[in-house]
Amino acid sequence: MASTRSTLQPPLEKHSATTLEQRYFVSAQLFAREQQEIFARSWLLAGHVNDIPNPGDYFLANVAGESLIIVRDATADVRACYNVCRHRGTRICENESGSVRILQCPYHNWSYGLDGRLLAAPHMDEVTGFSKDEYSLAQVNVGVWEGFIFVSLEPDQLPLSDWFAPLTGKFSPWNLARLNCVRRITYDVRANWKLIFQNYSECYHCPGVHPALSKLTPYDSAENDLCEGPFLGGFMPIRRGHSLTLSGNASARPVGDVPSEYNHRVLYYSIFPNMLLSMHPDYVMVHQVWPRATDRTLIFCDWLFHPNAAGSSNYNPEDAIEFWDMTNKQDWHVCELSQQGIASRAYKPGPYSSRESIPAAWDREYLRHMS
Ligand code: FES
Numbered sequence: 537m538a539s540t541r542s543t544l545q546p547p548l549e550k551h552s553a554t555t556l557e558q559r560y561f562v563s564a565q566l567f568a569r570e571q572q573e574i575f576a577r578s579w580l581l582a583g584h585v586n587d588i589p590n591p592g593d594y595f596l597a598n599v600a601g602e603s604l605i606i607v608r609d610a611t612a613d614v615r616a617c618y619n620v621c622r623h624r625g626t627r628i629c630e631n632e633s634g635s636v637r638i639l640q641c642p643y644h645n646w647s648y649g650l651d652g653r654l655l656a657a658p659h660m661d662e663v664t665g666f667s668k669d670e671y672s673l674a675q676v677n678v679g680v681w682e683g684f685i686f687v688s689l690e691p692d693q694l695p696l697s698d699w700f701a702p703l704t705g706k707f708s709p710w711n712l713a714r715l716n717c718v719r720r721i722t723y724d725v726r727a728n729w730k731l732i733f734q735n736y737s738e739c740y741h742c743p744g745v746h747p748a749l750s751k752l753t754p755y756d757s758a759e760n761d762l763c764e765g766p767f768l769g770g771f772m773p774i775r776r777g778h779s780l781t782l783s784g785n786a787s788a789r790p791v792g793d794v795p796s797e798y799n800h801r802v803l804y805y806s807i808f809p810n811m812l813l814s815m816h817p818d819y820v821m822v823h824q825v826w827p828r829a830t831d832r833t834l835i836f837c838d839w840l841f842h843p844n845a846a847g848s849s850n851y852n853p854e855d856a857i858e859f860w861d862m863t864n865k866q867d868w869h870v871c872e873l874s875q876q877g878i879a880s881r882a883y884k885p886g887p888y889s890s891r892e893s894i895p896a897a898w899d900r901e902y903l904r905h906m907s
């Protein structure tokens with residue numbers, strides 16, 4: 537949501553930036569290239585450790601066309617593997633989430649441990665030279681940052697801690713690793729995934745699109761501290777004594793122990809390529825952005841609260857969830873309108889305003905990955 541104040545704006549020449557060429561929003565070839573160059577190569581947000589608190593808890597993630605199983609193993613580590621049986625390739629898990637003791641293929645009942653090792657394969661001991669040790673499930677890189685689970689299909693991926701090194705400790709006061717997801721809403725948006733990031737990265741659109749939000753956070757009040765690279769964003773002040781909820785009241789006890797100046801601020805950060813992290817004093821909202829076609833994006837929006845929030849007298853998560861569900865839908869609507877117009881033969885890249893320096897920076901990062 538953040539656009540920069542004049543004192544924090546990048547050098548002037550960057551303001552001559554224009555929006556991306558039409559082909560980046562409509563070309564199936566470029567979509568396939570994004571999947572290969574970005575989504576099959578980057579660390580991607582897939583969930584939160586508290587989504588799978590116990591051994592055997594799992595969920596599936598669809599990454600660059602691959603189905604992955606993200607599971608907590610018997611030693612409480614989080615693991616990720618391809619959802620592909622080593623016998624004849626069959627999908628092992630069909631349900632999007634659940635809890636299992638072992639991973640058992642439904643076809644011929646090959647059974648795998650939660651660590652992916654093949655434990656049992658009926659009648660395969662009759663096959664000369666067969667060794668279970670050689671048929672573990674294919675593993676995928678997995679890491680945890682501030683409680684969020686990231687996966688990467690890239691075998692030579694740099695460690696997640698290296699990727700997030702520029703943000704080390706930055707968000708610790710928000711207690712992210714301990715928060716619980718209270719609600720997820722899935723949105724199926726008829727727009728290119730990049731429009732979701734560009735929309736999130738400025739509040740130039742807020743006065744017209746978000747009248748309720750604009751009353752609580754002045755649209756031109758953003759201050760960004762990350763202005764170039766894969767991590768972008770900053771904060772916007774919230775009117776004193778208010779919260780970003782329908783009622784304007786706080787929806788829960790504070791999520792963490794943040795410095796006092798942050799008691800009246802909302803932080804908006806985009807984390808390339810699929811995470812939007814919005815930290816409020818009383819709750820945290822996280823969007824996972826999953827491209828499905830040039831003009832279709834699935835968005836998982838999670839609302840996280842303090843683990844003991846339900847015990848506090850002011851606990852009213854719906855107040856926050858409904859506020860942002862309304863605001864999200866306002867955003868998705870203009871993103872869909874943008875997609876429709878960009879697909880026109882009349883579309884030409886347009887000039888970004890001085891309040892759209894972050895979308896322009898996001899585009900530069902995107903093009904670096906695509907070049
Ligand atoms: S395909 Fe999985 S057990 Fe045969």
Ligand SMILES: [Fe+2]
Pocket residue numbers: 735736741742745746867
């Ligand atoms: Fe918006």
